Amino acid sequence: MTKQDRAVRTRLALIRSAAEQFEARGYVRASLAEISAGAGVSSGALHFHFANKAAVAEAVEHAAARALRRVAARGRGGEGCALQRLVDVTHQVARLLCGDVVVRAGLRLNAEAVAGRVRDLRREWRECVHELLAEAERRGELAAGAPPHRTSAVVLAATTGIEVLSREDHGWLARPSLTDLWRLLLPCLAAPHLADALDPAGTGPEVADFEAGTAVGGDLEEASPAGLALR
Numbered sequence: 001m002t003k004q005d006r007a008v009r010t011r012l013a014l015i016r017s018a019a020e021q022f023e024a025r026g027y028v029r030a031s032l033a034e035i036s037a038g039a040g041v042s043s044g045a046l047h048f049h050f051a052n053k054a055a056v057a058e059a060v061e062h063a064a065a066r067a068l069r070r071v072a073a074r075g076r077g078g079e080g081c082a083l084q085r086l087v088d089v090t091h092q093v094a095r096l097l098c099g100d101v102v103v104r105a106g107l108r109l110n111a112e113a114v115a116g117r118v119r120d121l122r123r124e125w126r127e128c129v130h131e132l133l134a135e136a137e138r139r140g141e142l143a144a145g146a147p148p149h150r151t152s153a154v155v156l157a158a159t160t161g162i163e164v165l166s167r168e169d170h171g172w173l174a175r176p177s178l179t180d181l182w183r184l185l186l187p188c189l190a191a192p193h194l195a196d197a198l199d200p201a202g203t204g205p206e207v208a209d210f211e212a213g214t215a216v217g218g219d220l221e222e223a224s225p226a227g228l229a230l231r
Contacts, residue, residue: 014036018030020105022057023105023108068093068103068125071096072089179202182198
């Protein structure tokens with residue numbers, strides 16, 4: 001492993017350790033000493049990568065945003081029934097939240113509006129829902145009286161509520177919980193000819209086995225700036 005790769009891995013370890021502290025303690029109570037200890041590095045190594053705690057928090061939010069963006073892009077760029085893709089991507093997002101502390105911490109930091117930042121981590125999800133429902137309408141998949149803008153509001157309220165509740169109980173992110181939600185919503189949203197074609201539990205093995213740890217685990221190459229050195 002080169003010195004540059006080791007430096008990148010140190011940075012990613014610090015981001016993950018910070019996420020664990022931010023999720024458990026919140027931004028104000030988390031300390032840089034605990035973050036560096038959790039990553040197994042010195043405080044000097046932390047300050048080499050990050051100027052202060054606000055910079056660490058920004059890195060956590062950035063990693064979380066990228067992970068959420070990748071999942072949303074899979075649903076928006078897929079083929080086949082748009083409503084089914086919406087169901088599938090909600091299961092994938094839930095799996096990501098359940099398995100990735102960086103994404104959970106990023107959303108908590110975003111909700112706390114740390115350091116006055118205005119990044120909106122839920123924007124990508126809102127756009128994903130809007131686009132998939134607009135596509136569903138174009139394809140004749142929505143029931144009469146279920147316009148995309150009203151349907152989007154219901155889906156966003158339900159999924160955001162589950163994400164907030166899951167901060168205290170990850171059981172809200174379990175596949176059965178989302179399946180029950182879609183069993184209630186789909187009969188109201190879907191056109192009659194799709195009544196028996198949609199699967200509220202999601203389709204494909206990737207829904208159940210969606211990879212965890214993608215917020216920082218897949219970023220090794222992207223996080224490798226030229227000349228980065230290990231302290």
